[in-house]
Amino acid sequence: MASNRLAQFRVFGKKIVAVGRNYKAHAEELGNKVPEKPIIFTKPTTSYLSQGHPIKFPPGCNDLHHEVELGIVVGKKGYQIPEEKAKEYIGGYFVALDMTARDLQLDAKKNGHPWTLSKGWDTSTPAGEFIEKDKITNPQNLQIWLKVNGEMRQNGNTADMIFSISYLISFISKYMTLEEGDVILTGTPSGVGGLKGGDVIEAGIGDVAKITFSVDKS
Template sequence: MVRLTARFLMAVRNQDTANFMRDGKKIVGVALNYMDVVKARNVPVPKEPLVFLKPTSSYLREGHPIILPKVFSKVAYEVELGVVIGTRCKNVSKQDAMKHVSGYCLALDLTAQCNLTAARAAGQPWTLGKGFDTSTPVSKFIPFDDVEDPHTLPLWLKVNGEVKQKGCTADLIFKVPDIISYVSKFMTLEPNDLILTGTPNGSDAFKAGDEIECGMGELATLKFQVCGE
């Protein structure tokens, strides 16, 4: 009886956030969160998650093209595990963090490196380089129960059929509960919020005319055409 109720509540919770792309209010990204990237770039391991925001106006559904803004000269792909928040939380412990996850998605965190490099050098916000329209392509909602362990998921990305990224969420520096707990010290996480957990090594520039394809284990694949603005 207790099991049935828990299952029922989980189903309701999943249903509520299945439209995270339509109903969500924030996208929280984490930068430099894969050990293979830290090693490849020979930079120090971050002591705390490097947190940034993307607006929900940057969401893109499969079937629509990625549009490269004409103001940018270099935009890079980043394939990532997305985590969908199911219930409101603030100051949540790592132990309790996963109770607030309703599901996942496969996502791209497209990044205007031209803009970001200049912004970082000048101590300016990352907003424009991370927040442009179509910069957050996402798969459909993957219910919590469909993922046995979010830290054993293979991630891959191809450009025009050639493998460019190949990693595994096992390599995450800050795990899903670490990120949720940390972010919730500062800001309330709300149902339908999305967390982008970071990208494995291999992120690089792409251009108009390219076809980007990516996948996460057996759970999701995505394919997008790239257009100029």
């Protein structure tokens, strides 16, 4: 990965693979069972949003939630990757938000429908710049945090993931080929909550990286 620009993900990455309920406390706060195996869903690359542009509510949504996540950028193509070799396929990292239209998601779940619209609209994946792999020595022990209008909402640690990064890479690659530039969103800690128009979100990975986004409900 020669460039740290978000455009790099769009050029090389064909998919965003996200993991649901990968922190026990987050699963419990939403009244969900703690999963026995990873819950995987995908998001379109058109959902990426770079800083300087607002997060927008999707049509029909009145309950937009923030979810801060550690993003993994795949560094090289791999299929059925052994867990012990998974780190070799990490190209780098970034701070991500997996925005969720909670009311649309709950309605979809109630009716047994996919989550796609509640997770994949344009602007639903705000993302920071690419972080070189060697800038993070231990991705499995990172503070991950989020503030809304200066108030801390989420403050967790990647050590609390139910399924580790290496396990996720191996698990996902059993079913689909991971290609250079693809992204894995590794789940969010507890503290998710609602947003309104005009809110300002700050989120980061310890003091390594930080992102700022505004919310537009118009």
